[in-house]
Amino acid sequence: MIRDITLGQFFPGNSVIHRLDPRMKIILTVVFIVFIFLAESAVSYALMFLAVVLLLIISKLPLKPVLRGIKPIMFIIVFTAVINIFWTKGDHLLVEWKFIHIYAEGLLFAFYMVLRIVCLITGTSILLTYTTSPINLTDGIEQLLAPLKKIKLPVHEFSMMMSIALRFIPTLIEETDKIMNAQKARGADFTSGSLLRRAKALIPVLIPLFVSSIRRADDLATAMECRCYRGGSGRTRMKSLKYKALDFIFLFITVLMCAGVVLINIYLPVLVV
Amino acid sequence: MSEAFIKVENVCFSYKDDNDEDIPVLKNVSFEIQKGEFVVVLGHNGSGKSTLAKLLNMILAPASGKIVIDGLDITSDQMTDDEVYSVRQRIGMVFQNPDNQLVSSVVEEDVAFGPENLGVEPEEIRKRVDGALAEVGMTEFARHSPAQLSGGQKQRVAIAGIIAMLPECIVFDEATSMLDPSGRKDVMRAIEKLNKEKGITVIHITHNMNEAVNADRVIVINEGHVCMNNKPKAVFSNVSKLHQIGLDVPQVTELIYELKKYGITLPSDIIDIDEGAEALASLFG
Numbered sequence: 001m002i003r004d005i006t007l008g009q010f011f012p013g014n015s016v017i018h019r020l021d022p023r024m025k026i027i028l029t030v031v032f033i034v035f036i037f038l039a040e041s042a043v044s045y046a047l048m049f050l051a052v053v054l055l056l057i058i059s060k061l062p063l064k065p066v067l068r069g070i071k072p073i074m075f076i077i078v079f080t081a082v083i084n085i086f087w088t089k090g091d092h093l094l095v096e097w098k099f100i101h102i103y104a105e106g107l108l109f110a111f112y113m114v115l116r117i118v119c120l121i122t123g124t125s126i127l128l129t130y131t132t133s134p135i136n137l138t139d140g141i142e143q144l145l146a147p148l149k150k151i152k153l154p155v156h157e158f159s160m161m162m163s164i165a166l167r168f169i170p171t172l173i174e175e176t177d178k179i180m181n182a183q184k185a186r187g188a189d190f191t192s193g194s195l196l197r198r199a200k201a202l203i204p205v206l207i208p209l210f211v212s213s214i215r216r217a218d219d220l221a222t223a224m225e226c227r228c229y230r231g232g233s234g235r236t237r238m239k240s241l242k243y244k245a246l247d248f249i250f251l252f253i254t255v256l257m258c259a260g261v262v263l264i265n266i267y268l269p270v271l272v273v
Numbered sequence: 274m275s276e277a278f279i280k281v282e283n284v285c286f287s288y289k290d291d292n293d294e295d296i297p298v299l300k301n302v303s304f305e306i307q308k309g310e311f312v313v314v315l316g317h318n319g320s321g322k323s324t325l326a327k328l329l330n331m332i333l334a335p336a337s338g339k340i341v342i343d344g345l346d347i348t349s350d351q352m353t354d355d356e357v358y359s360v361r362q363r364i365g366m367v368f369q370n371p372d373n374q375l376v377s378s379v380v381e382e383d384v385a386f387g388p389e390n391l392g393v394e395p396e397e398i399r400k401r402v403d404g405a406l407a408e409v410g411m412t413e414f415a416r417h418s419p420a421q422l423s424g425g426q427k428q429r430v431a432i433a434g435i436i437a438m439l440p441e442c443i444v445f446d447e448a449t450s451m452l453d454p455s456g457r458k459d460v461m462r463a464i465e466k467l468n469k470e471k472g473i474t475v476i477h478i479t480h481n482m483n484e485a486v487n488a489d490r491v492i493v494i495n496e497g498h499v500c501m502n503n504k505p506k507a508v509f510s511n512v513s514k515l516h517q518i519g520l521d522v523p524q525v526t527e528l529i530y531e532l533k534k535y536g537i538t539l540p541s542d543i544i545d546i547d548e549g550a551e552a553l554a555s556l557f558g
Binding site for chain 2: 012133134135163164166167170171174216219220222223224225226227228229230234235236237238239240
């Protein structure tokens with residue numbers, strides 16, 4: 001059961017999106033989010049949907065797992081749709097039954113909102129988590145935030161912590177599994193009883209896990225010291241990040257789309273029904 | 274004879290227990306290690322052998338005594354930070370648990386960690402990483418995550434991470450004790466290759482007697498004392514003394530020892546299986 005947890009699932013590959021500089025991908029993601037929130041009319045929504053489909057195609061990601069990524073937010077999607085369908089008032093009444101009034105505008109809004117959320121989630125996941133290895137991601141964050149070092153923020157330490165956390169996720173999952181099995185072999189029951197009972201049953205798993213994690217941290221600190229780790233100063237990187245022409249082309253296209261949406265908003269005002 | 278590479282003189286070390294009382298771990302330990310030697314340190318749990326390893330690259334400092342590495346007294350108060358890091362670069366260390374010493378979620382990034390800390394140029398790091406991975410036979414796993422590797426493979430990655438720092442000596446602190454037999458064999462082969470081909474001084478701490486057979490020298494530590502320091506043959510021929518301090522001898526040696534008890538005349542310095550077989554065969558003419 002515990003193995004199903006995937007955090008920041010990454011699909012290795014060599015597509016154009018994979019090859020983008022992680023720093024640029026973070027910037028692009030921010031611009032893309034702005035783009036999505038600027039979209040107001042049918043034309044912009046179409047453009048937004050097209051952009052996500054294009055991203056999916058050039059990233060060469062398998063369709064299924066990308067769609068599965070929407071599952072965790074299904075509740076939010078359904079909730080938004082319901083709210084929009086029942087609470088939007090308009091001119092074109094479709095259904096009227098007791099206190100329920102459904103307008104055509106409501107259906108359309110619901111559709112737009114759902115489209116917006118789906119595009120937001122899949123678009124940003126394709127740009128970042130699906131195509132960027134965790135290590136590149138933390139590198140990108142570290143370098144983007146590098147200016148903050150001037151105001152004494154521990155940017156390097158923060159990114160080191162993140163990459164070590166990522167490194168140890170599989171190790172700790174394995175360890176949890178092992179401890180759970182050991183407790184099961186001693187008669188522990190994790191699957192029945194009330195929620196409180198089950199939560200209590202987890203205590204004998206968590207305590208050994210914490211103890212062993214602290215021990216691991218101690219070992220790792222010693223090993224890092226032995227390998228001359230002394231924080232970020234004087235440290236070089238094997239792979240230094242460099243912006244390529246491709247990165248700027250993508251930035252240009254995304255900014256252009258943003259500008260396009262703004263123009264559409266001004267000159268082609270909201271087209272509803 | 275030239276000056277020894279590592280010189281440990283009358284070193285004492287103690288831990289504090291919960292009541293703030295000193296628990297002595299090492300008592301007046303002295304030995305020398307020459308450049309290029311393959312030294313195995315034996316001792317059972319709690320004998321102070323891991324503490325000894327941590328003293329050599331300044332993770333711990335001795336309470337008294339002197340440790341000199343290549344003419345540099347690392348126990349002096351005047352050690353600068355740069356000197357400390359240079360000692361750690363020259364004396365690499367591989368630990369027991371392969372999982373707890375890998376920093377990065379990509380094998381080659383992990384190997385690059387040491388040289389990156391030393392401030393080596395990127396192209397040079399690339400070269401060292403590729404070289405180090407080839408050295409331990411892990412080139413094809415360069416882009417893998419450590420989570421996908423077996424214990425022996427992880428340990429070889431850890432070794433590559435140390436080699437990439439171009440050390441002169443590597444201390445293996447029970448580096449094989451958590452591995453399965455095949456992983457252990459691979460790691461031992463990598464260690465022996467480093468010693469023979471690259472001339473790296475190896476200090477191998479273990480409680481597996483069979484790994485001590487091919488060493489240049491064996492140092493036995495018991496209750497904080499160096500109780501034997503000699504060639505493997507000389508150490509293992511002293512079966513009763515080893516048994517006394519709770520250590521085993523290689524299986525062949527044990528067999529010969531038991532046979533001799535029954536009055537069968539056999540040489541007492543057999544530590545190698547082939548040697549043992551020959552000696553037994555010669556009994557039957």
